[in-house]
Amino acid sequence: MQLPFVTLDVFTSTRFEGNPLAVISVPASRKTELTQAKKQKIAQEFNLSETVFMHEPSSSPSSNDDDDDQKKEKEGATHLQIDIFTIESELPFAGHPTIGSAVVAKFHWYPAVDTLLTKSGPIHIAESPPSGQGRSMRARISHDVRLHQKTLADVIPAAQHASFPGLSHRLPAVRDAELRAPVFSIVRGMTFALVQLPSLELLGRLDRGLRLDFDHLPGPSLLDEDRQPAGFVARYYYGKEEEEDGDVNVRKIRTRMLELGFEDPATGSAASALAAYLTGADRAEHVRFEITQGVEMGRRSVIQVETKAEVQQGGDMKIRELWLGGEAVVVQYGTLVVD
Incomplete structure (x- = not known):
């Protein structure tokens, strides 16, 4: 199984500052194969404070981006499930994975996305004006204080x-x-x-x-x-x-x-x-x-x-x-x- 990933520095517009994050794309056809145990091992391999698994919003058996129907479906996706792992366990919510995932989804993989689905609840996301060279996002947190x-x-x-x-x-x-x-x-x-x-x-x-x-x-x-x-x-x-x-x-x-x-x-x-x-x-x-x-x-x-x-x-x-x-x-x- 080959999974595309991207790493970012979050809460900064300067590379090699901020908090590093890995975001891994999980094709819908591979979701059941990527078990919790495998996700935990992958997070340990990246050895960052958090690693995100972003689930492709498609029931299509193909994960080929050249497929026109799937490409349209991905571009029209508005809700994305993400799973957040530390090197020790899964978290229901974490801040820099939320902002980093929002940037990856909105500007790289799924431009129509407006909601991230986390274990703590849905999180609405919206673009905001950047102060530097990075991409800037806001996320309305589903809180339970x-x-x-x-x-x-x-x-x-x-x-x-x-x-x-x-x-x-x-x-x-x-x-x-x-x-x-x-x-x-x-x-x-x-x-x-x-x-x-x-x-x-x-x-x-x-x-x-x-x-x-x-x-x-x-x-x-x-x-x-x-x-x-x-x-x-x-x-x-x-x-x-x-x-x-x-x-x-x-x-x-x-x-x-x-x-x-x-x-x-x-x-x-x-x-x-x-x-x-x-x-x-x-x-x-x-x-x-x-x-x-x-x-x-x-x-x-x-x-x-x-x-x-x-x-x-x-x-x-x-x-x-x-x-x-x-x-x-x-x-x-x-x-x-x-x-």
Whole structure:
């Protein structure tokens, strides 16, 4: 089996910055042959933070692009199923795979596409003006947000706060922020401890090698009972940037993701979670965020998030719309050979 693929750098218009992504085209005739186990092995072969499998929207037994009927069907496709894999497991949703897939679909393979079908729900996509040389897309995220009742301080015994493996003990101020950080889900199965730090200087001093085992915390479940199983859980660190002479209606934030034993250049799902949480905490009805990540590792990424919310009858804020946006540039095209 031979499958075409493309790699991109996402959340950037500059090649070799942003977050790398592989998108593999899966012909409709090969869908049943490409098992979950094979997809996982392929993701491990690419060894990127995420790999996407984009399923061709056709029941035709032919995968030859020279076939006129199939070409028309592909060009007229509006809905595309995508599966997102890390090197360890499948994810229901992830940000840079969504934006990267949107760019590949809209500008390379399926120009009529307007919706990506993910495990977390349908995601409407639309082109947006680029700020650089890349292609820019926006995606309306099918969110299911939840601020969980517990923090790490509640599930790790107090006697272990100063020694529990995976916490930032070298930087006590960071460790204390980790313990009290709000735990927030953007969708079921994607949850982040949102760790606010008092300065960008402290953000730059984080330890890259730490890994907190969220699956084996010693106390009660970190997530609310009705959100089990937990799925993917990680820490997302952030510090607020000073406003410069520019668009004062955009909140600028610097972030880092260091959880799985490595640093992630851009984490769109975590950026979406952070934006949704801050919108609710600030009781804001319409907010635009510019979230910059990956600076410390030389892969600067710029993630755009726009939220719209409304006050409910009981006084709580409800996120009505959440749009994730950014640019992406193609780095390479190729063919994957699968036995």
